[in-house]
Amino acid sequence: MEAIPKKIAKYLKLEHPERYTGHCFRRTSATLLANAGGDITLIKRHGGWKSSTVADKYVEDSIEGKKKVARMI
Template sequence: MIKVGLILGIAGACRTDELVNLTVDDIEDVGSFLIIPRIFVVTDVGNMLELFRKYLSLRPPHVKHKRLFLYYKAGKCGLQPVGKNTMGKIPSVVASYLKLPDVACYTGHCLRRSSATLLADAGVDITAIKRHAGWKSTTSR
């Protein structure tokens, strides 16, 4: 769940609530990439699609809702959907795993910020970054 949340969060500059509300019906798997609702694409860099497909395959068939992210305990997928607070902790969990300092500073907003930084570092212009992230203004806080 953490890996897929990280992949989708950074690829789409997603807000935490956008990830929480994502459903299995929202994602179109077209073979070599995934198409997600706010129109962003996840390509198969580093086997990201394989991770996503494996995550979906672990989903119990009797889940009554369509939310994508479900809780996992003891290696098994449960029925309960992941909430906003758990989704917002993904960056701090990753930072802890990487043994980075100040783990508490890594919040759900880090996914959006990382997405914008990666695009800017790749030479993407600010207008395209704004469109990708759904920003109305170029000012940052």
């Protein structure tokens, strides 16, 4: 499984393909789920995390989260 992210990065001609790991897939999928409006419970279930704190660290600054803050302001 570890070789697959590197192969994808090479195919896409991304810089430093050796830096891509399965962790990248977990982080990206959690962020995409957040961007699609998934709540923390759904994200935790998707990633298999028990802790909201851990799951939250896998989500990059999501577009949905930024919109929510902007609406609050």
